[in-house]
Amino acid sequence: MTDGIREARLRQAYSPLYPDLKPGVWLPACVLAEFVLERGLYQRRTGSAARDRVLDESHFEFRGGAPLPPDAACPGQRLGDKPLIE
DSSP: OOTTOOEEEEOGGGGGGOTTSOTTOOEEHHHHHHHHHHTTOOOOOTTOTTTTOSSOTTTEEEESSOOOOTTOOOTTOOTTOOOOOO
């Protein structure tokens, strides 16, 4: 893990909802969030305190640094870079 970068991994139980993601693999959370948005996998949840978060906390595990603001680019990643996701 890189210090200061928030990471996330898909929980095995939710892998059918994210067919192109390999469960259990730690990746920068902002890369996963971008992937979920690009693939149209995000569904806004109403009535939830976390309704503005792209990655559902019941679907993903998190570790590391603080979450980035929604408009921030991933640290160490250029905007044109493609994430390394299956």
